Structures are given as C-alpha cells and as structure tokens.
Amino acid sequence: MILGVIQARMGSTRLPGKVLEDIAGKPMLLHVVSRLQSARLVEKTIVATSTKPGDDPVAQLCARENVPCFRGSENDVLDRFYQTAREHQASVVVRVTGDCPCLDPSVVDKVVAAYQKSKCDYAANILVYTYPDGLDVEVFSLEALETAWKTATLPGDREHVTPLIRNSPDFSRVNVENETELVFKDLRLTVDEPQDLEFVRELYARLGASGFGLEQVLDLLQKEPQLIDINSGKIRNEGFYKTLVKEDPMPGEKLVLDKSEAMLEQAKKLIPSASQTFSKCPTQFVRGAAPVFLQKGQGSHVWDVDGNEFIDFPMALGPIILGHNYPEVTEAATAQARQGIAFSLPHPLEVEVAQMLTEIIPCAEMVRFGKNGSDVTAGAVRAARAYTNRDMIAFCGYHGWQDWYIGTTTRNRGVPETTAALSKGFAYNDLDSLKSLFEKFPGKIAAVIMEPVGVVRPYEGFLQDVKNLAHENGALFIFDEVITGFRLALGGAQEYFGVTPDLACVGKAMANGFPISAVVGRRPVMELFDEIFFSFTFGGEAVSLAAAKATIEVIRSKNIFPHLWELGGILMDGATVLAREFGLEDHINCVGYEPRSLMTFKEKSGAESLLLKSLFQQECLKRGVLFSGGQNICFSHTHADIEHTLRAYRAAMEILAKAIDKNDVEERLEGKPVEPVFRKA
Numbered sequence: 001m002i003l004g005v006i007q008a009r010m011g012s013t014r015l016p017g018k019v020l021e022d023i024a025g026k027p028m029l030l031h032v033v034s035r036l037q038s039a040r041l042v043e044k045t046i047v048a049t050s051t052k053p054g055d056d057p058v059a060q061l062c063a064r065e066n067v068p069c070f071r072g073s074e075n076d077v078l079d080r081f082y083q084t085a086r087e088h089q090a091s092v093v094v095r096v097t098g099d100c101p102c103l104d105p106s107v108v109d110k111v112v113a114a115y116q117k118s119k120c121d122y123a124a125n126i127l128v129y130t131y132p133d134g135l136d137v138e139v140f141s142l143e144a145l146e147t148a149w150k151t152a153t154l155p156g157d158r159e160h161v162t163p164l165i166r167n168s169p170d171f172s173r174v175n176v177e178n179e180t181e182l183v184f185k186d187l188r189l190t191v192d193e194p195q196d197l198e199f200v201r202e203l204y205a206r207l208g209a210s211g212f213g214l215e216q217v218l219d220l221l222q223k224e225p226q227l228i229d230i231n232s233g234k235i236r237n238e239g240f241y242k243t244l245v246k247e248d249p250m251p252g253e254k255l256v257l258d259k260s261e262a263m264l265e266q267a268k269k270l271i272p273s274a275s276q277t278f279s280k281c282p283t284q285f286v287r288g289a290a291p292v293f294l295q296k297g298q299g300s301h302v303w304d305v306d307g308n309e310f311i312d313f314p315m316a317l318g319p320i321i322l323g324h325n326y327p328e329v330t331e332a333a334t335a336q337a338r339q340g341i342a343f344s345l346p347h348p349l350e351v352e353v354a355q356m357l358t359e360i361i362p363c364a365e366m367v368r369f370g371k372n373g374s375d376v377t378a379g380a381v382r383a384a385r386a387y388t389n390r391d392m393i394a395f396c397g398y399h400g401w402q403d404w405y406i407g408t409t410t411r412n413r414g415v416p417e418t419t420a421a422l423s424k425g426f427a428y429n430d431l432d433s434l435k436s437l438f439e440k441f442p443g444k445i446a447a448v449i450m451e452p453v454g455v456v457r458p459y460e461g462f463l464q465d466v467k468n469l470a471h472e473n474g475a476l477f478i479f480d481e482v483i484t485g486f487r488l489a490l491g492g493a494q495e496y497f498g499v500t501p502d503l504a505c506v507g508k509a510m511a512n513g514f515p516i517s518a519v520v521g522r523r524p525v526m527e528l529f530d531e532i533f534f535s536f537t538f539g540g541e542a543v544s545l546a547a548a549k550a551t552i553e554v555i556r557s558k559n560i561f562p563h564l565w566e567l568g569g570i571l572m573d574g575a576t577v578l579a580r581e582f583g584l585e586d587h588i589n590c591v592g593y594e595p596r597s598l599m600t601f602k603e604k605s606g607a608e609s610l611l612l613k614s615l616f617q618q619e620c621l622k623r624g625v626l627f628s629g630g631q632n633i634c635f636s637h638t639h640a641d642i643e644h645t646l647r648a649y650r651a652a653m654e655i656l657a658k659a660i661d662k663n664d665v666e667e668r669l670e671g672k673p674v675e676p677v678f679r680k681a
Contacts, residue, residue: 001043001044001088001089001090001091001092002041002042002043002044002090002091002092002094002112003042003043003044003045003046003084003085003088003090003092003093003094004036004037004039004042004044004045004046004094004096004108005045005046005047005048005081005084005085005093005094005095005096006029006032006033006036006045006046006047006048006096006097006098007048007077007080007081007095007096007097007098007161008029008032008047008048008049008058008097008098008099009049009050009052009055009058009074009098010054010055010057010058011052011054011055011074012099012192014192014193014194015191015192015193015194015196015197017057018099018191018192018197019058019098019099020057020058020061021191021197023101023197023200023201023204024201024204024205024208024209025209026209027061028098028099028101028191028200029047029058029061029098030061030065030067031101031209032096032097032098032099032100032101032103033045033047033065033067035101035102035103035104035105035108036094036096036103036105036108038105039094039105039106039108039109039112040105040109041108041109041112041113041116042094042108042109042112044068044088044090045067045068046067046068046069046070046084046088047062047067047068047069047070047098048069048070048071048072048077048080048081048084049069049070049071050071050072050073050074050080051071051072051073051074052074055071055074059071068088070083070084070087070088072084075155075158075159076158076159077158077159077160077161078145078148078149078152078157078158078159078161079149079158081093081095081145081161082145082146082149085142085145086142090142091141091142092112092115092139092140092141092142093139093140093141093142093145094108094111094112094137094138094139095137095138095139095140095161095162096108096136096137096138097136097190099134099190099191099192100134100135100136100189100190100191101134101189101191101200101204102134102135102189102200102203102212102214102217103134103135103137104135104213104214105213106213107125107131107135107137107213107214108137110125110176111123111124111125111137111138111139111176112137112139114139114174114176115139115140115174118172118174120171120172120173120174121140121141121143121144121165121171121172121173122138122139122140122141122144122162122165122166122171122172122173122174123138123139123140123173123174123175123176124136124137124138124139124162124166124173124174124175124176125137125175125176125177125178126138126175127166127173127175127566127639128175128177128562128563128566129236129562129566129569130177130178130182130562131178131182131214132182132184132187132188132189132214133187133188133189133190133236133237134188134189134190134191135189135214136190137176138161138162140162140165144165144171145165147165147170147171148161148162148164148165151164152164154247155243155246155247156240156243156244156246156247159243160239160240160243163240163643166639167638167639167640167643168640169640177562178214180214180215180218182218183218183221183222184218184221184225184228186232186233187217187221187228188231188232188234188236189203189217192234192238192239193231193234195230195231195234196231196234198230198231199227199230199231202227202230203217203220203227206220206224207220235573235576235577236569236573237570237573238573238577241573241574241577241578241581241646242577242581244574244578244646244647244650245578245581245582245650247647247650249650249651249654249655250623250647250648250650250651251623251651252619252622252623252651253622253623254289254622254670255289255290255291255306255308255621255622256306256308257288257289257290257291257292257304257306257308258306259293259304259305259306260291260292260293260304260305260306261288261292263292263293263305264282264292264293267292274292277317278411278677279317279628279677280317283674283675284628284674284675284677285617285621285628285674286614286617286618286621286669286670286671286672286673286674287671287672288670288671288672289618289621289622289669289670289671290617290618290621290671291304291305291306291308291310291621292304293305296324297312297320297324297325298323298324298325299323299324299325299636300312300323300324300634300636300637300638300641301324302324302626308624309624310621310624310625310626311624311625311626311637311641311644311645312324312626312634313625313626313627313628313630313631313632313633313645314626314627314628314630314632315632315634316513317508317630317632318483318487318508318509318596318630318632319507319508319509319510319511319512319513319514320509320512320513320632320634321486321487321508321509321512321551321555321560321634321635322512322551322554322555322560322634322635322636323512323634323635323636323637324513324636326512326551326554326635326636328550328553328554329511329512329513329514329547329550329551329554331550332546332547332549332550333514333543333544333546333547333550335546336349336542336543336545336546337543339542340542341541341542341543342537342538342540342541342542343540343542346540347540347542347545349540349542349545349546349549350369350540350545352545352549353367353369353545353548353549353552354366354367354369354518356549356552357506357518357520358520360490360491360552360556361485361491361492361494361495361504361506361520362491362494362495362500363479363494363500363501363502363503363504363520363521363522364504364520364521365520365521365522365523365526366520366521366523366526366527366529367518367519367520367526368518368519368520368526368529368534368539369516369517369518369539369540369545370507370516370517370518370519370534370536370539371515371516371517371536371538371539371541371544372400372507372515372517373399373400373480373482373505373507373508373517374399374400374401374402375517375536376482376505376506376507376517376518376519377399377400377402377405377449377480377482377505377519378400378402378404379505379519379529379532379534380447380449380478380503380504380505380519380521381393381404381446381447381449381478382532382533382534383503383519383521383525383526383528383529383532383534384446384447384449384475384476384478384502384503384525385446385447386528386531386532387446387476387524387525387528388446388447388474388475388476390443390444390445390446390474390475391422391444391446392422392423392424392441392444392445392446393422393423393424393445393446393447393448393449394423394424394425394426394434394437394438394445394447394448394449394470394475395408395423395424395425395426395448395449395450396425396426396427396428396434396448396449396450396451397428397450397451397454397480398451398454399449399451399480400482403415403416403419403420404419404422404423405423407419407420407423408420408423408424408425409678410678411677411678424437424441424445428450428454428456428458429456429458429459429462431462431465431466431469434448434466434469435469438469438473438475442473443474445473445475446475446476447470447475447476447477447478447502447503448466448469448470448475448476448477448478449478449479449480450466450478450479450480451479451480451481451483451484452479452480452481452484452492452493452494452497452499453484453488453493453592453593454592455591455592455597455598455600456591456592457591457592457593458497463497463499464499467499467501476502476503476525477501477502477503478501478502478503478504478505478521479492479493479494479501479503479504479505480504480505481493481494481504481505481506482505482506482507482508482517483508483596484496484596485504485506485507485508485509485510486506486508486509486510486551486552486555487508487509487564487595487596487632488561488593488595488596489561490555490556490561492504492506501521502521502522502525503519503520503521503522503525503526504519504520504521505517505518505519505520506518506520509551510548510551510552511544511545511547511548511551512547512550512551513547514543514544514547514548515541515544516541516544516545516547516548519534554635558635560635561595563633563635563637564594564595564633564634564635565594565595566594567594567633567637567638567639567641567642568593568594568595568596568597568631568633569594570639570642570646571590571594571597571631571633571642571645571646572590572592572594572597572631574642574646574649575588575590575599575646575649576589576590578646578649578650578653579653582653582654582656582657583657584653584656584657584660586602586604587601587602587603587604587609587612587656587660588600588601588602588612588616588653588656589602590631592631594633595632595633596630596631596632596633597630597631598629598630598631599616599627599629599631600629601613601616610673610674610675610676611665611666611669611673612656612660612665613629613674614669614673614674615652615655615656615659615665615668615669616652616653616656617629617674618669618670618671619648619651619652619655619656620645620648620649620652623647623648623651623652624644624648625644625645625648625649655668
C-alpha cells in the first residue's frame with residue numbers, strides 16, 4: 001500500500017500552533033489532508049503527530065474530522081514514521097509536512113510515478129530544488145525506512161526522517177524536476193513565519209479555498225508580483241540547520257603530516273615559495289596543521305601525500321567543475337594523448353572547440369586560445385589598445401600576473417612604473433568611481449575590463465551601466481570571466497546577467513582542470529589578433545582542447561547548473577544559519593553566488609581577520625574538509641558532502657565562538673596562521 005503520511009505538530013519556534021491556523025475558514029492541516037487525499041496514486045492518508053500533550057489538539061482535530069492519526073515520539077520523527085508505516089502495513093511511504101497548505105496533488109503523483117517507474121529506494125523533488133519551498137514530496141520504500149530506522153544515530157537524521165536515505169550510497173535515488181519555468185525562483189509556499197501565513201492566506205483569498213496548484217499560483221503572481229514581497233528572503237530548511245546545532249559536535253583528528261612536512265623542506269630548496277601559485281602556497285593554510293601537497297583526487301574528494309582524505313572546495317582554485325578524474329574528460333584527454341599532444345600545424349580540435357564557444361558564449365564571434373587566465377586578459381587588453389589606439393586601461397577585480405595589471409598591486413616588483421601608471425582601478429558597484437576616471441583621462445582609456453562578479457553581487461543594472469559608460473567614452477567593454485565562465489551558466493556571467501561585452505576571457509572550468517583559456521569577442525576586434533602578437537607554442541595543445549570539448553559536452557548534456565546552484569545554496573544557507581546560531585554574524589559572512597561563494601572572517605570592528613579564518617580552517621581540516629575560504633561547487637559534490645561539511649562547520653564555529661569569547665584565538669592555533677597574498681602597501 002502507498003501510504004501518505006503528513007508530519008504535523010503544534011510546537012514551532014517561530015509560529016506556535018501553525019498547523020491549526022485558519023486559512024479560508026478551516027485549519028491549515030485540513031487543507032494539507034485534502035490535497036494529499038486528492039493525489040490519485042496515494043491510497044491512504046494519515047497524520048503523524050507526537051504523544052506530547054501539547055499535540056493533543058492535532059489528534060482531536062483528526063478525530064473530529066475522521067482523519068486517521070498516529071501518535072509517536074516527539075523528537076524521533078524517524079521512529080514515528082516507521083511505526084506509522086508498520087501499523088498501517090505500508091509498502092511505500094509518501095512524506096509531506098503539515099505546514100504546506102499549497103501542496104499540489106499533481107506534483108505528489110508525479111513523484112510517486114517516478115518512484116514506481118524507476119523502482120528506486122527513494123524519489124523526491126528536493127534533491128535539486130526546482131519546485132518552490134512548500135511543494136516538497138518524498139517517496140520511499142518501507143525497506144529503506146526500516147534500514148534508516150535501524151542505523152540512524154545523529155539527532156538530525158532522526159528528527160528529519162530522510163537525511164540518511166537521501167545521502168547514503170546504499171540507496172538508489174531519483175529526483176523529479178519541475179518543467180515549469182519558475183519566474184519567482186525563491187517562492188515560498190510553506191508556512192514557517194507569520195509572513196508566510198499572511199502570503200498563503202492572500203493566495204487562498206484570490207484563488208479559492210481548494211483546487212489551485214502551482215500553475216495557478218504562478219499565473220496570479222505574474223499579475224500581482226507585489227505579493228511575493230510578503231514573505232521573501234527566508235532561508236529554506238532552516239530547521240535542519242538548527243538541528244545541527246543541537247547535535248554533539250563532530251570530533252576532529254589532528255592530521256599526520258610527516259610526508260608533507262618532509263617534502264616541504266625539500267621544496268623550499270628548489271622552488272621559490274614552495275609552490276607555482278601564491279594561492280596554493282603553504283602560507284595560505286595553517287602551517288603545521290594543514291597538508292602542503294595533494295597526491296590525488298576523485299570526484300569531490302582529494303588525498304594528500306600522507307593519505308589524509310578531504311572534501312575539496314577550493315577545487316584547484318576553480319577549474320574543477322565536474323569533479324576530479326571525471327570519466328568522460330579523462331577518457332577524451334587520454335585518447336588524444338595517444339594520438340599526439342603538440343603538432344607542427346593546427347589541430348582540428350582548435351576549430352571544433354572554437355565553434356562550440358561561439359555557440360554558447362553570447363559575445364563570441366571569433367576565438368583565440370591561451371593556457372591560463374593571464375594570457376587571455378593580457379591579449380584582450382592588447383587588442384583593445386590596438387583597436388582604439390589608446391593606452392590606458394580601467395580595471396575592476398583581479399586579472400592575473402601580467403605587468404599591465406599586477407603593477408598596480410603590492411606584488412609590483414619588477415614592473416616599470418610607466419607600465420603600471422597606464423592601468424587605473426575603479427570600485428565595484430560604484431559607477432561614479434569609473435566616471436571620474438573618464439573625466440580625469442578623457443579620450444585616453446582603451447577599455448574597461450572587469451570581473452562581472454567577484455564575491456559581491458552587482459546592484460541591479462550596474463553591469464549594463466558600466467558597459468554604457470565605456471561605450472559612451474569610446475572604450476571597449478571586457479568581461480574577465482576566467483572564474484565565472486562555465487560556472488554561473490553555460491554562457492557564463494554574460495548569459496546569467498544578460499549583458500554582452502565586446503570581449504570576454506574564459507578559462508579555469510572550461511576543461512575541468514586541464515590548462516586552457518580563451519579570449520572571445522566581436523569579430524571586428526578579434527580580427528586584430530592577426531596583427532597584434534598573441535602567439536605561443538602551446539596555444540593549440542591538443543590534449544587540453546580534447547578535455548575542453550568533453551567538458552563542454554558534459555555540461556551541455558547533463559545540465560549541471562541546477563546541481564551547482566542547489567548544493568551551493570544549501571552550503572551558503574547552512575553556514576549563514578550556523579553563524580547566526582553561534583552568535584558569529586558579525587564575524588562570519590557567506591557572500592557571492594551559490595556555485596562559487598566565499599566565507600569572509602572579520603573582527604568586531606569589521607576589519608578582515610586572518611586569525612579567525614585560520615582557526616576555522618584548522619578545525620575544518622581536522623574533520624576532513626579542505627577549506628581555504630572559497631566554496632567552489634562541482635558536479636561531483638553530493639548532498640552527503642554538503643551535510644558532512646556543515647557538521648564540520650558547526651564544530652568549527654562552536655570552537656571559534658568560544659575562542660572569541662575567551663580572547664584566545666591565536667593560542668588555539670596549532671601552527672602559523674594564514675598570510676595575505678597581497679600585503680598592505
């Protein structure tokens with residue numbers, strides 16, 4: 001039998017007694033019951049509440065309305081569900097919650113049908129969020145429920161019923177995605193806050209007491225978009241993140257780093273900074289408490305030379321978009337390596353990959369390849385100068401190690417002052433700072449080059465305003481999408497924000513870790529690459545081109561972006577709630593966009609704190625999370641990875657909060673703290 005179980009209780013921190021609140025003349029819970037009963041594939045509906053006296057009104061309502069009701073444990077909701085299913089001889093359980101009065105019966109049937117067709121252990125529409133909060137449906141077998149009931153030990157797994165089933169590799173899973181284009185992607189149809197209740201009452205007042213579904217809700221909001229403001233800005237599944245706080249903190253283990261330390265001593269004698277990249281240097285991790293050398297990677301995990309395993313979030317500073325050793329990419333690169341790597345004439349892959357880029361990147365009409373981001377940003381700047389016959393560059397963000405940019409930073413030794421003087425920075429989200437450059441240097445600025453987004457989100461219209469200002473002053477507009485390309489969307493930030501530059505620079509995620517980059521753009525500008533000098537032996541290296549082709553094909557065919565946005569959103573939301581629960585809102589902040597976010601650490605005064613970051617990083621490493629500040633999500637990251645990471649964050653934040661309270665952050669460090677890459681001038 002397929003048993004629909006509605007989880008309901010009177011207790012709620014933010015809105016006590018919410019399941020019995022009146023909506024259109026009857027308690028909210030009865031709306032949920034009616035909607036679940038309307039699902040064709042659910043054979044029986046039952047309310048599962050607790051034996052706590054405070055939940056007596058739920059049982060009394062069910063008795064009056066002849067709705068079957070089971071009472072069980074208040075906090076061990078997993079046990080409550082298992083006992084409910086056993087008592088009613090269910091073979092399949094459909095789980096919904098009593099605070100979702102807009103539950104759509106057609107969505108319930110869609111998830112149940114997917115479960116039946118796939119013959120999986122668990123089907124849901126929440127593995128990747130494509131439905132609004134409040135339309136959540138989970139379907140699982142009695143066998144899976146029983147296994148979870150027997151093996152789950154963490155409070156969060158028992159209170160929230162399904163985390164173990166969702167995350168364990170022992171269960172097969174299917175996700176059901178919404179095919180309707182959600183104009184209001186943050187739409188909340190659940191009731192957790194008073195504002196949610198107000199919003200739902202407004203929907204019922206306009207759409208009638210029953211019978212409406214998601215389609216009708218979206219139609220209404222298209223006509224009355226102001227309604228969405230009633231309950232916007234809330235965090236989905238906040239209750240689960242709060243449950244993590246109640247758990248005992250995840251224990252940490254001091255890492256064995258013998259091989260890393262020995263190899264570091266050798267590297268110091270041979271390699272300046274002991275690394276090829278400043279951001280990968282030992283100075284960027286707590287020295288003595290962090291690995292120095294990574295040996296291998298698989299999927300979302302990496303192993304250091306001492307055999308310590310970590311969930312990877314730096315992801316090689318962003319290039320790993322699919323996962324380490326992703327099969328299709330590895331196979332394509334290996335096959336090409338057997339045929340040849342570098343040739344005396346161009347390889348056909350140069351044409352094939354260039355064609356792909358022109359199809360997916362809005363501004364791309366022609367393409368030239370490089371090996372890293374600095375190659376192509378320098379090439380774009382050179383082309384802009386040739387096109388405009390001007391010398392000065394206005395920039396915003398980080399653009400690599402070439403003289404034209406790095407001369408403006410504190411890492412400027414070896415760069416002539418005359419070169420550095422030709423580049424002028426402006427502030428992100430501050431159009432006036434760019435206007436002042438055009439006013440100060442009229443007719444001299446060749447191009448405005450910027451990262452469309454670093455970590456701070458642009459204000460509405462900012463990127464278009466910058467483009468307009470550049471063009472009004474005869475300058476080209478260049479997007480440095482070395483980071484955002486293939487991460488925010490297939491066509492990068494220019495696709496996501498709907499702003500098309502004259503030139504764009506892409507790299508990093510383009511080949512899932514293989515060294516390749518490209519400058520792309522409008523034909524009249526790109527044709528100048530026939531005349532400027534942009535030429536190097538490995539620009540058309542075939543193995544990386546094969547990897548890029550395979551990577552783009554996977555991104556296209558598997559539509560990885562919902563996964564990146566979903567898991568990144570859970571990580572950001574969870575970190576935000578945990579920071580708040582531990583009183584660290586003034587010290588820890590998650591900024592950026594879900595596929596790539598950054599956790600910042602500050603003193604109470606607002607100044608950056610590398611000491612706080614160092615202690616947090618140290619505690620994450622002890623719990624198997626490679627943390628350096630950035631949170632780059634790849635296609636191989638799993639919900640289990642994210643939940644493990646949040647439990648590691650929870651433990652680290654508790655330690656951090658205590659250290660701040662006792663003013664002994666530095667004393668708790670087991671090595672030298674993190675140092676800045678760019679030192680203050």
